[in-house]
Amino acid sequence: MTRESQIFDDDQAIFDLAVRVGEALAQRGWMLVTAESCTGGWVGQAVTAVAGSSGWYERGFITYSNRSKCEMLGVQQATLDQFGAASPQTAQEMAIGALNQSHAEISASITGIAGPDGGTATKPVGMVCFAWAIKDGLVRQQTYRFKGDRKTIRRLAVETALRGILDLLDNAISVA
Structure with missing residues (x-):
């Protein structure tokens, strides 16, 4: 086991995904930006554990509060008021805002x-919304309902974000 993988409590899967993301981005000469809420920077931690990530990871935004989502990423207060922070609409605005506030070609957002608290009947604990965007305007969003404790939900969200980056890169090449 590598020293870097121990950073993730021996979660080799996340490290391996981060390596694959880095290889795919480096191959294209693209930079990644992340916008994270409920994962608190874990995707950024995962990708920067990979040696050479400064060549393909431009920056990350940790926007845990609604105010920071608005101030740093340009999420509209009306979006938060109408749909809430944990919504596909907010995830999409986060991903687009991260691109607008960076020099990256691709973004991933998580909210x-x-x-263990904070869930409702319509937005239960484990509901996580993602968006991935490319500068040319291609945007994907997906909502998942993960099961498990806080750590498990966050870990699954990190894996899902990394897999989504790879999927979007594959799609971007096929349509180019």
């Missing part, structure tokens, strides 16, 4: 309810 959700990791628990």
Whole structure:
């Protein structure tokens, strides 16, 4: 086991995904920006654990509060008022805002309810919304309902974000 993988409590899967993301981005000469809420920078931690990540990771935003989502990423207060922070609409605005506030070509955003509190009947604990965007305007969003404790939900969200980056890169190449 590598020293870097121990950073993730021996979660080799996350490290391996981060390596694959880095290879795919480096191959294209692209930079990544992340916008994280419920994961608190874990995706940024994962990608920067990979040696050479400064060549393909531009920056990350940790926007845990609604105010920071608005101030740093340009999320509209009306979006938060109408849909809430844990919503596909907010995730999309976060991903687009991260691109607008960076020099990256691709972004990933995460916002959700990791628990153990904060869930409702319509937005239960484990609901996590993602968006991935490319500068040319291609945007994807997805909402998942993960099961488990706070750490498990956050870990699954990090894995999902990294897999989504790889999927979007594959799509971007096929349509280019």
